[in-house]
Every structure is written in C-alpha cells, then in structure tokens.
Amino acid sequence: MPILVSDFSALTDDLQSIFNEVAKRKVSENVGFSVFNVFDTERRTYDHLVLHGISGIKKVASGQDLPKVNAEQGDDISWTQEYYGAIVDVTKAMRKFDLHNQIESIVRSISDDAFDKVDQSLADRLINGWSTSYTDVYGETVASVGPDGLELFNATHSNPVTSNTFSNIISDGTNTNPALSRQAIVYMIAQGLKHKDPNNLVRPIRYDTLVVSPELQDIAERICNSQYLPGSANNDLNPLKGKIKVLVWPRLALSAAGTDADAYWYLYDGTGIKETLNCLFAERPSLDAPEQVYENKNWEYSIDFFYAIGTGFPAYIAGSKGDNS
Amino acid sequence: MTTIINWAKLVKENRAKSLGISWTPAEIKAIHEDGMNPDDVRAGFLSKADVEKANAEPGEKKLRYMNRAELIEVAKSLNVNFNESVVTRGDLILEIENKKEALSEDNAQKPQDNPNSASPSLEQ
Numbered sequence: 001m002p003i004l005v006s007d008f009s010a011l012t013d014d015l016q017s018i019f020n021e022v023a024k025r026k027v028s029e030n031v032g033f034s035v036f037n038v039f040d041t042e043r044r045t046y047d048h049l050v051l052h053g054i055s056g057i058k059k060v061a062s063g064q065d066l067p068k069v070n071a072e073q074g075d076d077i078s079w080t081q082e083y084y085g086a087i088v089d090v091t092k093a094m095r096k097f098d099l100h101n102q103i104e105s106i107v108r109s110i111s112d113d114a115f116d117k118v119d120q121s122l123a124d125r126l127i128n129g130w131s132t133s134y135t136d137v138y139g140e141t142v143a144s145v146g147p148d149g150l151e152l153f154n155a156t157h158s159n160p161v162t163s164n165t166f167s168n169i170i171s172d173g174t175n176t177n178p179a180l181s182r183q184a185i186v187y188m189i190a191q192g193l194k195h196k197d198p199n200n201l202v203r204p205i206r207y208d209t210l211v212v213s214p215e216l217q218d219i220a221e222r223i224c225n226s227q228y229l230p231g232s233a234n235n236d237l238n239p240l241k242g243k244i245k246v247l248v249w250p251r252l253a254l255s256a257a258g259t260d261a262d263a264y265w266y267l268y269d270g271t272g273i274k275e276t277l278n279c280l281f282a283e284r285p286s287l288d289a290p291e292q293v294y295e296n297k298n299w300e301y302s303i304d305f306f307y308a309i310g311t312g313f314p315a316y317i318a319g320s321k322g323d324n325s
Numbered sequence: 326m327t328t329i330i331n332w333a334k335l336v337k338e339n340r341a342k343s344l345g346i347s348w349t350p351a352e353i354k355a356i357h358e359d360g361m362n363p364d365d366v367r368a369g370f371l372s373k374a375d376v377e378k379a380n381a382e383p384g385e386k387k388l389r390y391m392n393r394a395e396l397i398e399v400a401k402s403l404n405v406n407f408n409e410s411v412v413t414r415g416d417l418i419l420e421i422e423n424k425k426e427a428l429s430e431d432n433a434q435k436p437q438d439n440p441n442s443a444s445p446s447l448e449q
Contacts, residue, residue, distance in 0.1 A: 045329075075330070075331065075334075075335075076330070076331055077328065077329070077330045077331075078328070078329045078330075079326065079327070079328055080326060080327040080328075080329070081326060082326045082327070132347050136326075142326060142327075142328070143327075143328045144328070145328065145330060145347060146330075147330055147331075148335065148340055149330060149332065149335045149340060149341040149347045149348075150347050150348075151347070155350065155353070156353045156357055158338075158340045160334070160338050160340070163357070165357060307326070308326040308327075309326060310328065311328075
C-alpha cells in the first residue's frame with residue numbers, strides 16, 4: 001500500500017522511534033561520552049578559564065582581617081560550536097511503492113553516522129594529542145592546542161605564574177611513550193600523586209582509568225584485573241586490582257585520517273578529567289519532522305546538531321604512543 | 326569547531342614562539358633545560374654557542390638574529406609605521422626588509438635621475 005499524506009504522522013513517529021532507539025544504543029555504547037565531560041550550553045562560543053593555582057589561605061591572628069585571596073592569572077581558551085547535519089529524503093517513489101524498509105534503513109544508517117562521527121571526533125582528539133592540528137572526521141582542519149598553546153600531550157606544559165612545567169606524556173621511569181606495561185602504570189600513578197601546582201603545592205592527580213584500543217584490551221585487563229601479579233613466581237598480590245578501571249574504546253584503534261593508533265594508551269583521573277576534556281552541545285543530535293519540497297515531492301527529514309570539543313587544563317590525562325619515542 | 330587561545334598573552338609570557346606558533350620540543354629544551362633566552366630561540370638559535378658565534382660575525386647583525394627589542398630600534402630608525410605593543414617579530418623583519426629595499430631602490434634611481442633631469446635642456 002502506498003504511503004499517503006495521511007500516513008505522514010505515523011511515518012514520522014516510526015522514524016523518530018528508530019532514531020531514538022539508535023540514540024539510546026549509541027549513547028550507551030560510545031565510550032567518548034563517558035571519557036569526555038559532556039554538557040549542554042546555550043552559548044555558541046564557550047569561554048573556559050584555567051586557574052593554575054590560587055594562593056591565599058594564611059594563619060589569621062585574633063581580630064585580624066582575613067587575607068584577600070590572590071587569584072593567579074590563569075589561561076583562557078574559547079571553544080566555538082559548529083553546526084553539523086544531513087537531510088534524509090523520503091522520495092515520492094519510496095512512498096508510492098511503500099518502500100518502508102528502505103526508508104527505515106536510511107534513517108537508521110544516518111542516525112548511526114551522526115553518533116559514530118561524534119564519537120570518532122572525540123577519539124581523534126586523543127589520537128592526535130601529540131599534534132597542534134589535525135584533520136577531523138568531517139574533513140576539516142582543527143586546532144588541538146590547549147590553553148598553554150601546546151599539544152594535549154606535551155613534556156613541558158607551562159603556566160603563567162612560574163617557570164615550573166609538567167609533563168603528561170606517559171613514562172615508565174626510563175622511556176617516554178612506552179608500550180603499555182604495569183611498570184609504566186605504577187610509575188605514572190606515583191608521578192600523578194606527586195603533581196605540584198605552580199606554587200609548588202602538591203595537588204595529586206589520581207589516575208584511576210586506563211583507556212585502550214581493542215588491541216591492548218587483553219594486556220590491560222591482565223595488568224589491572226588479575227588477582228595476582230602477572231608474571232610473578234610467588235603469587236604476589238596485584239596492587240592495581242580494583243584501583244584502575246579499564247575502558248576499551250574501539251575508535252582509538254584508527255583515527256578518521258587513517259593514523260594507526262593501536263598501541264596508544266591513556267591514563268586519566270576520573271574526577272579531574274572534566275577540567276581537561278569537554279564536549280559541549282548547544283543542540284544534541286535529533287531527527288526533525290520534514291518540510292515537503294514541492295519540486296520533487298520529497299519529504300525531507302533532518303538530523304542536525306551543534307557541538308564543539310574543548311581541551312582545558314591538560315594535567316588530568318596522560319598519553320603514550322607506545323613506541324618509546 | 327574553532328578553538329581560540331590567548332596567543333598574545335602566551336607570546337608575551339614566552340610560552341609560545343609567536344602568534345599561532347607553539348614551541349617545538351627542541352626549542353622548549355633549549356629554553357627550559359639549557360637556559361637560553363627565548364628571543365634567541367625565536368631567532369633560530371638552539372644553543373648559546375651558536376648565539377655567540379653569530380654575534381662574533383663581522384659586519385651588521387642579520388635581522389633574523391635580532392631579538393624583538395633590537396628590531397624595534399631598527400624599525401624606528403627607518404621610520405617604519407607600527408604599533409609597538411602588538412607587532413610581531415616576523416612582521417617587523419618583513420617591514421624592515423621592505424623599507425630597506427624601497428630605500429635602496431630610491432638610492433639606485435637617484436644617479437639615473439640626474440641625466441634625465443638634464444635631458445629636457447638637451448631637447449630644447
């Protein structure tokens with residue numbers, strides 16, 4: 001039976017339920033949404049301020065005025081959201097000949113595309129964390145520097161207050177960018193806990209999550225989840241068990257531009273990561289009811305969204321390319 | 326999606342090489358580990374020995390080896406029009422070179438002007 005104008009509401013409900021089903025599945029599957037701090041904002045350009053440390057707490061004598069906080073000038077960065085979307089045409093022929101299955105497939109596929117591209121764009125920010133710019137999943141060149149003008153992963157992140165620097169490139173104590181190993185994780189946990197702010201006050205970074213591509217899943221699980229120390233002869237307990245959560249992110253294996261990143265791995269502080277990796281939406285992906293185009297009688301459904309990825313204070317994540325570079 | 330950072334502030338604080346240009350790992354090493362002056366690194370030097378060698382070269386110091394303050398002095402002496410608080414080192418070098426080129430063209434034309442100026446009288 002042909003799909004008539006009177007069936008428009010029913011078809012729209014059908015397609016929206018397909019979109020909602022895809023959205024629900026993708027939001028739960030896409031690892032990027034659990035790594036990045038995803039939030040909604042009505043501002044197209046979002047200004048973010050990184051404060052590297054505030055000093056001011058002092059002993060107050062009886063009757064003395066409280067000292068004023070000396071807010072150190074931080075670094076600012078702004079992220080501007082861009083508009084993404086596509087039109088899904090339901091043509092006259094599709095309706096006339098009741099190609100309902102074909103219509104559903106197109107909507108399902110384009111809905112997948114929207115969420116897959118957002119997730120890949122998030123993964124690409126990590127994979128390209130050693131570059132100042134890269135080509136994103138939409139084919140655009142994007143700058144990936146943080147507020148200090150350096151790549152996300154750099155050995156000398158700076159601050160405006162002192163000449164102190166810090167590295168968030170993973171090391172095992174001997175090499176930087178080492179292959180995934182227990183030694184490197186243990187070393188980085190210790191380094192994180194000793195992290196100092198520009199005023200030399202210890203402000204611990206508590207690495208509690210390991211993010212890997214599927215290629216490294218096996219070794220990651222064994223390092224972090226074995227009850228006993230892997231490879232030890234005397235069944236030593238594994239101190240990492242229960243302390244490091246393993247996240248396997250399939251899109252970390254390959255960037256949209258084709259960079260093979262199977263060996264890359266990342267450690268982050270689950271509490272502080274929102275200061276580092278942000279994904280802001282002015283409008284989340286949605287399927288909107290169509291307008292009819294009279295020239296060809298197509299019903300044009302649209303899927304569109306506004307979003308941006310923003311990197312802030314880089315200390316809460318560390319990365320390794322796994323090649324000892 | 327666009328990311329905008331305060332490059333002018335980073336350059337002023339010597340935390341970036343120039344507007345839109347981050348330090349490379351070798352440059353960062355030269356500044357932080359070898360204690361080099363950031364302006365010398367901006368000029369292309371990666372070791373103090375190279376700076377001394379360039380300074381010891383006879384003749385006028387090359388523009389690319391000058392730091393921002395030196396370039397500003399040269400630009401002022403050539404009456405280059407610029408705003409001292411925002412102008413970049415690269416733009417100063419370009420403007421100074423342009424000004425010097427224009428001046429040398431003017432000087433080259435002067436000897437030719439004399440015969441030309443005499444020609445109307447010959448035609449007469």
